[in-house]
Each structure stands twice: as structure tokens, then as C-alpha cells.
Amino acid sequence: MAATQQTVDAVRDVEKYKYGWETNIDSDMAPKGLSEDIVRFISAKKEEPEWMLEWRLKAYRLWLTQQDQEPDWAKLDYPKIDYQDSYYYAAPNLGDGPKSLDEVDPKLLETYDKLGIPLREQEMLAGVAVDAVFDSVSVATTYKKKLNELGVIFCSMSEAIKEHPELVKKYLGSVVPYSDNFFATLNCAVFTDGSFVYVPKGLRCPMELSTYFRINEKNTGQFERTLIIADEGSYVSYLEGCTAPQRDENQLHAAVVELVVLDDAEIKYSTVQNWYPGDEDGKGGIYNFVTKRAACRGKNSKVMWTQVETGSAITWKYPSCILQGDNSSGEFYSVAITNNRQQADTGTKMIHLGKNTRSKIIAKGISAGRSNSTYRGLVRIQPKAEGARNFTQCDSLLIGNQCGAHTVPYIESRNPTAQTEHEATTSKISDEQMFYCQQRGMNPEEAISLIVNGFCKEVLQTLPMEFAVEAQKLVGISLEGSVG
Amino acid sequence: MSLIEIKDLHVSVDGKEILKGIDLNMDGGEVHAIMGPNGTGKSTLSYVLAGRDGYEITQGSVLFNGKNLLEMEADERARAGVFLAFQYPMEIPGVATSTFLKTALNAKRREQGLEEIDAMEFLNLIKSKTKELEIPYEMIKRPLNVGFSGGEKKRAEVLQMSLLEPRFAVLDETDSGLDIDALKVVSDGVNNLRSPDRTFLVITHYQRLLSYIVPDHVHVLVGGRIVKSGDKTLAELLEAEGYARFEESEAA
Numbered sequence A: 001m002a003a004t005q006q007t008v009d010a011v012r013d014v015e016k017y018k019y020g021w022e023t024n025i026d027s028d029m030a031p032k033g034l035s036e037d038i039v040r041f042i043s044a045k046k047e048e049p050e051w052m053l054e055w056r057l058k059a060y061r062l063w064l065t066q067q068d069q070e071p072d073w074a075k076l077d078y079p080k081i082d083y084q085d086s087y088y089y090a091a092p093n094l095g096d097g098p099k100s101l102d103e104v105d106p107k108l109l110e111t112y113d114k115l116g117i118p119l120r121e122q123e124m125l126a127g128v129a130v131d132a133v134f135d136s137v138s139v140a141t142t143y144k145k146k147l148n149e150l151g152v153i154f155c156s157m158s159e160a161i162k163e164h165p166e167l168v169k170k171y172l173g174s175v176v177p178y179s180d181n182f183f184a185t186l187n188c189a190v191f192t193d194g195s196f197v198y199v200p201k202g203l204r205c206p207m208e209l210s211t212y213f214r215i216n217e218k219n220t221g222q223f224e225r226t227l228i229i230a231d232e233g234s235y236v237s238y239l240e241g242c243t244a245p246q247r248d249e250n251q252l253h254a255a256v257v258e259l260v261v262l263d264d265a266e267i268k269y270s271t272v273q274n275w276y277p278g279d280e281d282g283k284g285g286i287y288n289f290v291t292k293r294a295a296c297r298g299k300n301s302k303v304m305w306t307q308v309e310t311g312s313a314i315t316w317k318y319p320s321c322i323l324q325g326d327n328s329s330g331e332f333y334s335v336a337i338t339n340n341r342q343q344a345d346t347g348t349k350m351i352h353l354g355k356n357t358r359s360k361i362i363a364k365g366i367s368a369g370r371s372n373s374t375y376r377g378l379v380r381i382q383p384k385a386e387g388a389r390n391f392t393q394c395d396s397l398l399i400g401n402q403c404g405a406h407t408v409p410y411i412e413s414r415n416p417t418a419q420t421e422h423e424a425t426t427s428k429i430s431d432e433q434m435f436y437c438q439q440r441g442m443n444p445e446e447a448i449s450l451i452v453n454g455f456c457k458e459v460l461q462t463l464p465m466e467f468a469v470e471a472q473k474l475v476g477i478s479l480e481g482s483v484g
Numbered sequence B: 001m002s003l004i005e006i007k008d009l010h011v012s013v014d015g016k017e018i019l020k021g022i023d024l025n026m027d028g029g030e031v032h033a034i035m036g037p038n039g040t041g042k043s044t045l046s047y048v049l050a051g052r053d054g055y056e057i058t059q060g061s062v063l064f065n066g067k068n069l070l071e072m073e074a075d076e077r078a079r080a081g082v083f084l085a086f087q088y089p090m091e092i093p094g095v096a097t098s099t100f101l102k103t104a105l106n107a108k109r110r111e112q113g114l115e116e117i118d119a120m121e122f123l124n125l126i127k128s129k130t131k132e133l134e135i136p137y138e139m140i141k142r143p144l145n146v147g148f149s150g151g152e153k154k155r156a157e158v159l160q161m162s163l164l165e166p167r168f169a170v171l172d173e174t175d176s177g178l179d180i181d182a183l184k185v186v187s188d189g190v191n192n193l194r195s196p197d198r199t200f201l202v203i204t205h206y207q208r209l210l211s212y213i214v215p216d217h218v219h220v221l222v223g224g225r226i227v228k229s230g231d232k233t234l235a236e237l238l239e240a241e242g243y244a245r246f247e248e249s250e251a252a
């Protein structure tokens, strides 16, 4: 049995006893389906102010009118989603998890070990009850205290709505408006939680902000809403997700991430996504429809998106940059690995509005098994973007001959002084390369992992150090079973 | 018992017989040289010994240390101590030479039940090996073989060999592409590895290499068969006269 499959099975088993609420329905769970009442229920549960409810309802009403307009332009093939057959609210059930790692499926722990995840983090990931993990609680607390002293706000979105309404009102929906697209509109109506970050003027945030430390706000995965604001001259690096397999029994995920970057500020946003991809036939995997967008509002502002996508059955995701401020720059580094029946349609949009704006796109797609991967990118240079530059490189690597890789670049330049460059390659791991590595003693899986990591190097090296090491291992693990 | 025993080995590629009955025994500590015209099956023999796919063994056997070598996967053979210095080494883009070397070394260590090599220890090891082979240290930070010159690739092969310390090493035209000085350095590298429990099979077209790496036995491979074996003077004879007389006897 392939290790990926083992993980998946392990994850399922763990889930079975982790979530007690299927047999134990109480008022912390809304009934199936989506309606205005459900939207009101969510807002009330979260004790939201009136303006927030109004915003949700506005989105919901718009979504209702578009129900039959789910985007279908992506190269993705999945059965029609029944939005009335889903749950939209379930409060996190913290007390019911395993009490210690001894109660967690050893197969899951084995995967964590392979990834080199420290024990404490394993406990968090496996959902060990928080009160049993004294260490991690204190780590998280010290961490939050330090951030507070610096003036950084890092909290859950629900908390921000209550504690920092002026910031939320000003920026929420300012990058991805509620009317942006089908999935974003849905997210506005029913989002449950997510992260909120504000970095004050002139501060270079000395720590990586990581979702690991939001342990009190877990199980927010289904309709996540994240907003990060980097005020003038500030810098922050944010890490989303983790390399460990993510469990979730909700098939439909539609997250929205908004980044606001003011004058001379910089945000580095790194994601590792390893959600359940479904079984070998693609059954049961997560559908991940994400809208991620950064607005480089100020002069010299800078955004860097890095993503390593290995999970999900369906991935629909195009982290984008609106380069509004003069001299602002956007970079997008992506590794998308698909195996078995996975499908990914992912890429980026770089919209050049300001003078001398720069963008760089490095996208690496690896397809194995019977999977399909599409890079879809748009570079648009508006008339006022004097001297804008773009460099795009898309490389696809195929493993075996039943998978597919597609590259769909759109370049629209409306300013004659702009320069764009595009390079694309498609290659296969050759038998000769495999033999060469094996002749040096590496087994086929090690050889593939090494070659693929080499292929992705430019992207992986943009990740923060520790994350990069984990991501390298993940690359190998997600391709296990793709040879021989 | 010899370390390597090749018996009546017949090998076909795409239905065409390339090796037509090779018999060769090699003992620990020996250096054997194979010479022969282009296209007679020298590289084919080296690939078959290393376990590359795509070769049909229609007859014969190969024992390595008493075990049936032909039954083992390429990576198993490598970890058991079979090393091939390739005639045309492969490029591995994006993989630093040092990373590649470390992965290979750790694969072998794992087989021996050893821990992964400590970072410091590896650094020191690699420093001394590169110095010995006069390889600029900077080179091992570059992706393996990518953009390496012909001679640099050959040196990198010998570097890998000296790091992995195989029991049986096949060198397929390791001298081609090397300049005169490099030939000397690489030969010294090989000679330093000579030991009673290590065997070399050196494939070459030129007697010059064999004046540095002095072989115990020289074999002439023509038309998929060893048509003559002798001592090092056979190489000198070939250098002077070419293969004409063997090709005639082969045709006869």
C-alpha cells in the first residue's frame, strides 16, 4: 500500500473518533443547507455587529442570484456541487480529541515523523485536546505577548471584528469585494473564521506569523477568511498551513485571503497545502476554491506569494497581485504536485497599474499518475504602467505517461514601454536519470524525490528555512507510489 | 571463488544480440582492462553489470561475491558495492552536487545500518576528496553535471566513486575528455583506491590510461566476444597495430 494511501487511511480513522458531533447534535451546529437564516445564525453565534451581518446578507443575496453561474472555465472536471447538502456552521469541539499521542493512530504519527515534525506540533496537528498540551499553550501565549508588545495585531477574524472594527471595516472586502466571484461571494456570506494581521508603521516583524499558533481557533478551515495589512514601511512573513496531512470532512472549501500593502511595506505569504486528495480514484477528496489577492497600494510596496500545493482533489487557486503603487512589485512562486486523480488549475494574475511596476512568476507543475495540472496566468499591463516589467517561467514535469500538464498564459500589454518575457518548458524524468540515481544506491522513490526537488528548487528556496526543509520531504512523500 | 564471475553471458537489445557469450572472472584487488572497437558492446556490458533496464539476458550468469547479480535491482547492486563511472554522466538539474553525493552516501550507510552522516563530517570528507582530485570546491555547489565540461564530468564520476568506496567499479572511458594533467590526477585517484578487496574493470580506447592505471589483465572485446586476453603488453600491442587482426578472426 502506498504511503500516501496509508496516511489517508490513518487520517480517516483518526477523524472517526475525533469528531463526536455526528451522533451528538446540539445547538452548536446548524442544520444542513444554505439560507438567509443560516447566515443570520452564523453571525449571531459569532456575536457580530450589525454591519457585519448586513455585509454577509448582501453577499448571500447576490450569491442567490448567481447560483447557476459557478465558474466553469477552469480545466477541472468534478460533479456538480449541491450547496444545500453541506453544513455551514459547526463550532469547534475542543474537548473530545485524543488525550495524548498514545491515542493517535500510529500510521498518522509515522507520516509526521517522516516529515520531521516536532512532537509538540504533532500533538496540535493530531488534535490532542488543548488542555493536555500545556507546553504548546504556553509557547503560543509567550508568542502572542511578544507580538503585542511590538504592536502587531495577530488574532482570529472573529476577534478582530469585535476588537478592531475600524480596521476590519476599512479593509475587509477592499481587495476581494463581496461581488468578486462566485466562491468569494459564498465565502463572504458564510465564512466562519480565519486570521487577521495588522503590522504597524515601520515595524519589521521579527517572527514568522504561523497558523500553527492559532491553536485556539482551529477547525476554521472550510470557509476561511484572512486579512493582512502591512502599514507603511513594515514587513511581515506569514505561513499558512502545514506539511502534515490536513484532515477535514467537509469536501467544499472556499477561502478568501486579502493582503493590503502600503508604501514601502512588504508581505511574504507562504502556503503549504496538503489536504486530503481523495483515494486513488479521487473519491472523497477536498475541493479547494480559493481567492487570494494582494493589493500593493503604496509606492515601493512588495508582495511575494509562495505556494506548495500537494493536496486536495480539486484545486482552483490564483494568488494575484494588483500593482497599484509606483515601483511596486509582485512575485509568485508555485509548486503544484498532482498524483493519482488529482486536478489542479492554478496560477496567478499580475495587474500592473503603477509606473515601473515589476512582476515575476515562477510556476512548477509536477504531474504523476492520472492527474492533470494546469497553469493559468494573466499578466495585464494597463496604459499608465509606464516601464512595467514581467518575467514568467512555467515548467512542467511529467512522471509516467497517463498524466497531463497544460500552460495557459495570457499577456495583455497596453503600454508600449512595458516589457514582458515568457518561458515555458515541459519535461519528463528520463529513464537515464533514474538509472543514474539508482546506480548511486538511491531507491526509485528517493531518486524521484531528489529529481523533483531539484526541479522545484527555485520555488522551495523562497520558503522560510524550516518550512523549506519540511516541504522538500513533502514533495517526496506526495509522489510515493508514482513509480514502479 | 572470484569476486565477479561472468559466465557465457549473452545479451540482446531490441532483439539484436550484442554480447555473444562473455566469460570473465575477476578477483579482489585486480584491475582488468577492456579494449575494443566502437560499438562492440563494452558499454553494454557495463550497463548489464550495473542493472540498467532494457537489456535482455538470453543466456549465462553473473555472480557477485557468490550472489546472483542479475536478480538484483540497480539500486540494490549499487548498495552492495557495484559502481559504474558512466561514459556519459547524466545531468541532474537543480540538485547540488553535494546534495546528490550526500543522498547517495546516506543510501549506502542506511544499508549498512549506519546513521546519516553528520553535516560536519560530510563537509570534511568532501573537502579532502575534492582536494585530492583537484576539483574546485565551488563545483560541488553547482547542480550535478549541469554545464560541467567533459573533463569535469569525468572527475565528478571519480569523486563519487572515491566517496562511495565500491567493491567493484566499472570505469567506462573515464579517460575520454580528460586533458593530460587531469588524466594523471584521476589515475592517481583510482590508484589510491586500489586495494586487495576492490576490483576494477577499466574500459578504454587508449593505452595511455593503462600506463597510469596498470592493469593485471587486458581483454579485447570484438563483436560481442572476448577474443583475446593477456597482460598489460597486450594493450601496447593494440596501440601499435589496431584491431584489424582480431576483426578478421572474428569474421572468420
Ligand SMILES: Nc1ncnc2c1ncn2[C@@H]1O[C@H](COP(=O)(O)OP(=O)(O)OP(=O)(O)O)[C@@H](O)[C@H]1O
Pocket (backbone or CB within 6 Å): B013, B014, B018, B036, B037, B038, B039, B040, B041, B042, B043, B044, B045, B087
Ligand atoms: N537501445 C539500443 N537499441 C539498439 N541498439 C543498441 C542499443 N543500445 C546499444 N545498441 C547497439 O549495441 C552496440 C554496442 O553498443 P555499446 O554502447 O555497448 O558499444 P561500445 O563498445 O561501448 O562502443 P564505444 O566504444 O563507441 O563506446 C552498438 O552497435 C549500439 O548501437
Ligand SMILES: [Mg+2]
Pocket (backbone or CB within 6 Å): B042, B043, B044, B087, B172
Ligand atoms: Mg561505450
